[in-house]
Amino acid sequence: MCFTRIPISLQHIKSVFSAIFITFQFLADSDMDNSNKRPRTTISAKSLEILKQAYQASSKPARHVREALARETNLDMRVVQVWFQNRRAKEKRLKKDAGRRWGTQSAGGMSKTDSDSNSPIGSTTEQSPSYGYMERMDVETPHLEMTSYGNNSAQSNVLKPEAENSIQLGEMSENHDQSGIMSISPMIGVGCGMMTTVALTSDVYMDATLGFDPYMQ
Amino acid sequence: MCFTRIPISLQHIKSVFSAIFITFQFLADSDMDNSNKRPRTTISAKSLEILKQAYQASSKPARHVREALARETNLDMRVVQVWFQNRRAKEKRLKKDAGRRWGTQSAGGMSKTDSDSNSPIGSTTEQSPSYGYMERMDVETPHLEMTSYGNNSAQSNVLKPEAENSIQLGEMSENHDQSGIMSISPMIGVGCGMMTTVALTSDVYMDATLGFDPYMQ
């Protein structure tokens, strides 16, 4: 073990704690103010019409189709994708709920045909630069898994400590989700402390891990 | 233990935090910049068909064959090469996996070095779940791995990009590497605890954890 020894007084410790508190406070405030809400795009009737038609054609459109739809509807590709996912889920749900008597042949098994299988020839090494949303998600995934590894419920504890006594934390995590900074925040929770050896008096030391918040100003 | 004494004030601490913040900001930015993403080419169904046929003919095509294929499929030669490599690997993998179809819990010890050489029927739907799970965990929790073994380049990158900006940061990463600080850090996220080693005398230490409420007033 290799520590950095820092002479520090109790007063200093209090200050540090206070500073951390202020940081959290600041975070809570800024969250309250602004981006607390999960953005929910409202799909216009016109876009909805387009999507529905596309769904008729294929319930699992390939990327190109989604791209085109996104352009056509002025929606984010991610939004289009989610719409299709939810739509499929809905259909499945409805079918299970209501329909066990008549085998609604419509949109039955055959709609399975999907998945690429075309591409206007050639478009080989294409990558979609406009797919940031999903990509961020992917980035954050391992960290989340890492979090949940140590303790099955650790993740929820970390990110959403039971609402009541720390509303701010929960909302902070939401904010992270939205802004895509999530990818780093779990690291803070898990690994980002500063191990220090604090000298309480001239010969009493304390090794401490101080948490910090990256949003601190 | 090797200690280095550093006079420090609250201002210093703030600086440290700030430096770390900047580092994370930098990281977040670079993460969010779609710049350093591994591009993934999607091979069209048509090209795939061509490749598969070629594979039937020869699983290790010579260079000029690959060249022709690349032209025909409009793919990069490198892509074609990698495709064949992955294809061979897949075939081999399937063949090996085919030998483990019934994974009853009895005779657990042996199954690891399970021979194979069975009929290459490819059901493969059932793989040893626990094996896959653990493997997956290992794979996707590099940070934990780092915790145990103290050597992970990714984490190093996380902790010390622009180490020049913040000497403290470098030291912190050293601490992480050598002390396995990760093992305690989840407490920060979960409970905002503070693991401390109290030096009762100059050479007698005691480990303790101090609770810490971030919303302390």
Add this chain to the structure above:
DNA sequence: AACTAATCAGGGGTAATAAG
């Protein structure tokens, strides 16, 4: 309260890369 957009947790397939 219903509907549904968005998120989360997990799994599959495979292109790309690392390690040998």
Add this chain to the structure above:
DNA sequence: CTTATTACCCCTGATTAGTT
């Protein structure tokens, strides 16, 4: 080259939360 691993992209199914 092979083998092992990682990263990307897609999905389902359950849940959360914004709108009306």
